[in-house]
Amino acid sequence: MSRKLKIGIIGSGGIAGAHVKAYRELSDVEIVAVADVIPDKSAQFVSHWNLTSARAFDDYKQLLELELDAVSICTPNVAHYQTTLDALRAGKHVMLEKPMSVTLEEAVEMAQTAAKTGYMLNVGFQPRYDPNMKIIQDLVQSGQLGKVYYVETGGGRRRGMPGGTFIRKDIAGAGAIADIGCYSLDMALNAMGYPKPLTVSAYSSNHFGTNPKFHKEASQFDVEDFGVAMVRFEGDLVLNFKISWAMHMDTLGPTIFLGTEAGLKVTPAGKGSWSGVFDGKVGSITMYHDVRGHHTESAIPLIEHNKNVFHEKVRDFVEAVQEDKPAPIPGELIVRNQAIIDGILRSSQLKREVDIQL
Known part of the structure; x- marks a missing residue:
C-alpha cells in the first residue's frame, strides 16, 4: 500500500x-x-x-x-x-x-x-508479543507435557488497585477479573489453543477497595478486587483461576500446566506492590519431568529482548x-475469554456453578 x-x-x-x-x-x-x-x-x-x-x-x-x-x-x-x-x-x-x-x-x-x-x-x-510467551505456547503444544489436565493461572498484586473509571461498575463493568484477569486467561488459554469452556464455579469480593484505609475512592468502589474460579473445559481439562488487585500476601503463585509427561511453571516478572500478574513480562519458566526415572527440573532459558x-x-x-x-x-477467539469472565461474574453473584453457553 x-x-x-x-x-x-x-x-x-x-x-x-x-x-x-x-x-x-x-x-x-x-x-x-x-x-x-x-x-x-x-x-x-x-x-x-x-x-x-x-x-x-x-x-x-x-x-x-x-x-x-x-x-x-x-x-x-x-x-x-x-x-x-x-x-x-x-x-x-x-x-x-x-x-x-x-x-x-x-x-x-x-x-x-x-x-x-x-x-x-x-x-x-x-x-502475547513477548517472545517468552511464544516459548510457553510452543512447549505446551509440542506434546512434551503429554496430556494437559490441570492449569492454574492468575496472579495477585499486594497493592495495585487503580481508581477512576476502573472501579465503577457502570463504566468498567467489572474489576480485577476483567482488568488484569483477562491477561492471565489469555496466556493460559492461548498456549492450549483456546479450548471451549463448559462450566464455572466462582467467588469474588472487594474487601480492600471498599475500605477507606486501603483506597482513597472507597465510596465509589463497586467492582470486585479479588476473584477465584474453577473452570471446566471440553477434553476433561480444568483451570484454577485466581486474581487480586490487593491482598495481605506476597503472591498467589505461578501459572502451572500439569501434564501426564511433564509440568510447566511460569512466574511473572517484576517486583513491588503492582507486580505479580501477567500483564507484563515473564520472570521464569521451569519444566518438571523425569529423566531415566529421576525427578528433573529444567530451567528454560528466557529470551532477553527490548521489544516494546x-x-x-x-x-x-x-x-x-x-x-x-x-x-x-481475532474477536471470535477472545469470545471464549469473555465467556469465562462472564461466567465468573455470574457464578460469584449467584454463589453456585453456572453453565457457559457458546
Missing part, C-alpha cells in the same frame, strides 16, 4: 496515548481523527499530542463518517460493545482494547458482526489491515 493508512482513535484516556505513540513509530500510518464523549477532551488530546492533521470530535459517529481504514477503540469497557458494532458497520477495521466487552452476549454479537461485515475485530493482548510489546501489537494490526490478512488476535 503506497498511501498512508488512515486511523481514528475513539476514546482519549490514558491508553489512547499508548496507541498514539505506537502509530507514530510507523511511517505508513496517519492519525486523522480523535473522538471522545466528554466535550473538548478530544481537542485537548489532539493538542497535547500535537496531532496536527487530526480532527477532534465529541461524537464518535461523526468520526466514523470519515474515510478511515481502521480505528483504535480506547473507551471505557461499557462502551466497547456499541462502539465496535458501529465501527464495523461503518466499514472500519477495529483494534479494540481489552477486555472485549462486559457480557458474553455482547462479545458474541461483536464477533458475529465482524464476520458479517468482513472487517477485522482485533483484541489487544500485547503480552505494545508497539508490536499495533504494528501487527496495521500490517494485517495493509496486507488484508486475518486479525492477529
Whole structure:
C-alpha cells in the first residue's frame, strides 16, 4: 500500500496515548481523527499530542463518517460493545482494547458482526508479543507435557488497585477479573489453543477497595478486587483461576500446566506492590519431568529482548489491515475469554456453578 493508512482513535484516556505513540513509530500510518464523549477532551488530546492533521470530535459517529481504514477503540469497557458494532458497520477495521466487552452476549454479537461485515475485530493482548510467551505456547503444544489436565493461572498484586473509571461498575463493568484477569486467561488459554469452556464455579469480593484505609475512592468502589474460579473445559481439562488487585500476601503463585509427561511453571516478572500478574513480562519458566526415572527440573532459558510489546501489537494490526490478512488476535477467539469472565461474574453473584453457553 503506497498511501498512508488512515486511523481514528475513539476514546482519549490514558491508553489512547499508548496507541498514539505506537502509530507514530510507523511511517505508513496517519492519525486523522480523535473522538471522545466528554466535550473538548478530544481537542485537548489532539493538542497535547500535537496531532496536527487530526480532527477532534465529541461524537464518535461523526468520526466514523470519515474515510478511515481502521480505528483504535480506547473507551471505557461499557462502551466497547456499541462502539465496535458501529465501527464495523461503518466499514472500519477495529483494534479494540481489552477486555472485549462486559457480557458474553455482547462479545458474541461483536464477533458475529465482524464476520458479517468482513472487517477485522482485533483484541489487544500485547503480552502475547513477548517472545517468552511464544516459548510457553510452543512447549505446551509440542506434546512434551503429554496430556494437559490441570492449569492454574492468575496472579495477585499486594497493592495495585487503580481508581477512576476502573472501579465503577457502570463504566468498567467489572474489576480485577476483567482488568488484569483477562491477561492471565489469555496466556493460559492461548498456549492450549483456546479450548471451549463448559462450566464455572466462582467467588469474588472487594474487601480492600471498599475500605477507606486501603483506597482513597472507597465510596465509589463497586467492582470486585479479588476473584477465584474453577473452570471446566471440553477434553476433561480444568483451570484454577485466581486474581487480586490487593491482598495481605506476597503472591498467589505461578501459572502451572500439569501434564501426564511433564509440568510447566511460569512466574511473572517484576517486583513491588503492582507486580505479580501477567500483564507484563515473564520472570521464569521451569519444566518438571523425569529423566531415566529421576525427578528433573529444567530451567528454560528466557529470551532477553527490548521489544516494546505494545508497539508490536499495533504494528501487527496495521500490517494485517495493509496486507488484508486475518486479525492477529481475532474477536471470535477472545469470545471464549469473555465467556469465562462472564461466567465468573455470574457464578460469584449467584454463589453456585453456572453453565457457559457458546
